[in-house]
Every structure is written in structure tokens, then in C-alpha cells.
Amino acid sequence: MMKKLTILLSASILMLTIDCGLQEKADLVILNGKVLTIDKERPTAEAIAIKGENIIAVGTTSELSALVEKGTTKVIDAGGRLVIPGFNDAHVHFGPLDPDYIELRYTTDPSTITGKVRAQVARSKPGELIRGGHWEHEMFIDKKWPTKELIDKVSPQNPVILSRADGHSVLVNTYILKASGITKNTPDPFGGVIQKDPVTGEPTGILKENAENLIKTGEVKAERTPEEEQARIWQGYLIALKEARELGVTSIQIPGSADFSAYEKLQKDGKLTSRIDIGKELTSDTELLKKYLELEKLYPKEGNWIRFGYLKAFIDGTIGSGTALMFEPFTDNPATSGLAMMPYEEFEKMVVTADKLGFQIGVHAIGDKGNNWTLNAFEKAEDENGKRNSRHRDEHAQTLQPSDIPRFSRLGVIASMQPTHCISDKKFCEKRIGSERAKGAYAWKSLADAGAKLAFGTDYQVEPLNPMEGLYAAVTRKDRLGEDGEGWHPEQKIKMEKAIEYYTLGSAYSQFMEERKGMIRPGFLADIVILDKDLITIPENEIMKTKVDYTITGGKVVYASGNNGPLPR
Ligand SMILES: [Zn+2]
Secondary structure, eight states, rough: OOOHHHHOOOOOOHHHHHHHHHOOSSSEEEEOOOEEEEOOOOOSEEEEEEEEEEEEEEHHHHHHTTOOTTTTSSSOOTTTTEEEEEEESSSSSOOOOOOTTTHHHHHHHHHHHHHHHHHHHHHHHHOOEEEEEEEOOGGGTTOOOOOHHHHHOOOTOEEEEEEETTSEEEEEEEHHHHHHEEEETOOOOOOEEEEEOOTTTTEEEEEEGGGGOOOOOOOOOOOOOOHHHHHHHHHHHHHHHHHHHHHEEEEESSSOOHHHHHHHHHTTTTOOOOOEEEEOOOOOOOHHHHHHHHHHHHHOOOSEEEEEEEEEEEEOOOTTTTTOSSSSBBBBBBBOOOOOOOOOOOOOOHHHHHHHHHOOEEEESSSHHHHHHHHHHHHHHHHHHHOOOOEEEEOOOOOOGGHHHHHHHTTTEEEEEHHHHHHHHHHHHHHHHHHHHHHTTTOHHHHTTTTOOOOOOOOSSOSSOOHHHHHHHHOOOOOOOOOOOSSSSSOOOOOOOHHHHHHIIIIHTTTTTTTTTSSSSTBBBOEEEEESSSSSTGGGGGGGGGOOEEEEEETTEEEEEEGSSSSSO
């Protein structure tokens, strides 16, 4: 019996299904793909068969063609395109977006901005604030900073604020400059710049950093009934979910709390297209913790859609604002070594108390000392409560002293990292902490080499939600313009296959789902994306241009680009 079973298992899937007489037909089949399964037992394949929410077979196109039943099975011909597990963003501040926000990301022609502002003004009452952003002038055809003239003529009676992609500068119109009293004679505030025309000396409409604090919008607030307000929030959720599925993000892990009931309503309405984990704030209040245990029963780990995630705490701030908790003072400001959000003893008590009740804990830790404290507290919890499969998480794990790197693996702590932070922050990071400490910054390769489990995410909306940017950052460590050279601390670069693995299987592990999500393997949830470019072979300047052609969540095609010909029947 045993021997027969082994023979059967080693035969191809087609043979197995025929031999067992279970030639189950699929609901959806993907053929002719370059399938990167992230499954060590079968790293590549051509085809995937799906029934209901799950993958039922992985194999060659000829094998799985047999599972197609004419007239009922939908077929996607991947045409040689790359097929990978759906992206699982392990750290994303996801929630309803402002339905009126003007999205300007990836704009190349500045005149588009004029058109979009004109359209939004037409939908608004005079005096209502118009907001938008994510423009990046380096992507404009002329690569020039935009000026107020671009929007003034279409917004004479409305204040307009359009943020740059990095959130560090804004473009405002003349309405705002007037309301704020900003003229050619206004001096730059401390830590800010009012950009001025070199010829006329007039403000151009660009306000950088602290100059944004001068803004007085002079807006007339929109009046809405509670019902209108509710409808806007609902619409905001739909916009956010649309963005996620268009980017191939099939799983979302929200650090801290969010509205469970809103997602439940979305699911009931058939609108939930990404799986959601939601947590709560870490506390040592045992009464509150008991309530969280009840909540966890409602949204258990065994669920696949809306689940209770982990308890989140902050131990420090950020490098950018000089509030990351460091062992030694900042290189560019020796007066400070950052800020702890609470005394260590209090933090440790919270961790030990929540750990004892079986919670998973995730701590925002940026500075080397903040990370050290986080690991110390997790270690203390293990000492006091015993070793268990706790999978506590170090959210960001941004700067580490070398001796702390092996502790991740030893303590089973997950390094939950956001590769785009590295390429956004590297410019000022080295200035702030110096070259020696920078060696332990965003050190995903060192962590992986030391046996740590990694999970990748974005920290959206701090960074864009697009996983391609994170993959690009992880494998190049270069800025988004593709600077020359080998990248920042190139010894920390990893291979694309690994970056995808941390963004799929690694993230699934961080939420205790690696046995049913994050790989393309029979029995696993059918969360799959098909991409328009082969991330494994394209040059690095093509990575961020890669787009999703199909997103499949739980066996359902939730997004198909216009790039596919007719949709599968
Ligand atoms: Zn965050």
C-alpha cells in the first residue's frame, strides 16, 4: 500500500487524477504561463487549475488542459507571461480614500493636472478645498517644477493643494497664496522654502517642507448630511480596494486597528477583493486584552478573509524626524539620540502580559536601540512565559546593531520590512546616522543570511502601494530615477525571486498562513497575479514600469487590465 502510494505521488498530476478516477474539472485554468510558484518542491510550472477558492493542480499546459471542461471552465492564456502568487502587503495603513482626491501619480504631461483640477472644480462649490497629489516633476516631460499658472485659470474661486509624491512639497494656487498672505516679500520660514520666480520674484506656488505650515486655505467647508458622509466613506473603501486589486495586492495586513464591521459589510456585498488582517493597540490592561480575545474569536486565525492580526506598539519615532531611538547621538545632531515612546519597563510589561495570553505582537522599531529593546522584550516574554510559536514582529527593523541581527532567528521574530523606505530615506539616513551605523540599516540580506524570517510591505500611505516599487528597492537599493553605480550598500541587495518570496510566502508566514497562502501549490488559496513583464529577466529600469494584467483573489478574477484581449468566459 505504502509503495503504491509513493509511486502514485511521484507520477504527474494528470496521472494521479486519472489513476484515482477523480478527474475533477476546474472552474478556472491558467495555461502557457511562466509560473514562479515560490514552492521549493516545484519552483516553476506552466499551468494552474483552480476550483472554488483553491488551487487544485499545478503542472504543464498539456497536463492541465485535461481539466478544462468546454463551456464551463474559464481559461486564461498567459501567453508566456510571468505568473506569481498574489502580493501580500505585510504593513499597510489601508483604509477609505477621499473620493474627491485628485490622483496624479505617474503623470508625465503636466497639462493633465490642469484638466483634472478643472473637472474637480466643476464638481465643487465655490470656496471648497480641492486636494490631490502624488505628482513627481522628475517624471514630467520637461522635468520642471510645476507652477501655479498650471492651475490658476481653472480654479479662480477654489483653494487648491496638490502634494508632491514624497509629501515634502506642495503646489498651491493663487487663491491659497492670497488667503495665506504669501507674497514676493514673505521670507522663507525656518526649515522651509517658498519657491520664487527668478525673474519676477513672485511665489511660484511651490511650498517646501515647513513653508507648508504657512498655508491658510480660506476654504468654505462642504456641508454634508451624516448619510452623505457615510456614502463618501463607503465610496472611499471601494476606491482603496480598486487600487489594491489593480496593483495585484490580494492580502493586506493593517498595523493597528481599523473598522472590522466596514470590511464585513464590504464582504457581504461581494466588494472585498483583498483579504484583510486588522489588529489592535498593544496594552497591559488585562480587561481590554480579554476583550481582544473575544474579538479574535469573531475573526479567528483560521479564517481566510477578515482576521484579527496582532497587537501593535510604537517604541520610537523615525530617522527623518530625528526621533528614532539610537544608542549613540545622531551624527548630524549630537544633542539627541532620539526618543522612546515609553520607559523600557512599561513596554516590557505590556509585551510579557499580552504574550502570556497568546497574542502576536508587532512593534514599530526604527533606531538601533529601539530594535534592541524590542528584541529584549520578546526575549523576556519567552523567558517568563515559555517558548511558543509566537511569531512576534519587528515592524520596520530599520537600523540594527550587528549583534542583534542573529537574534531574530534565535527568537523567531519576524523582520517586517518595507524596501521602499530604504530608497526614499537613504539620502538623509546616512547623514543622520553616519556610514558605520548605516551598514545595519534596511539590512534585509544580513537578516536573511542569519536565518531571520522576512515579510515585505509598503507602509502605504507613507510609500506608494505598488509592490513593483518595493521589489525594485529590494533588488537595486537605488533611487527611483535609477542612479548610476551599484546602489546604496549593494551588499544588502537580494535576488528578485527572494524579494517576491518575502512579499508573498514571507508575509503569509508572518500571519500564520504559510500552509495555505503565499505559494502556487495544490490546496492553497488561489491568490494569483499575472504580470505584463518578466520581473526575473528584465533590466532593473523596467521593474517599476511592470503592470498587473490579472489579479485573482480566492479563485475569482477581480481585475483584468485592457491588455488581455477578451476576458475569460
Ligand atoms: Zn507604518
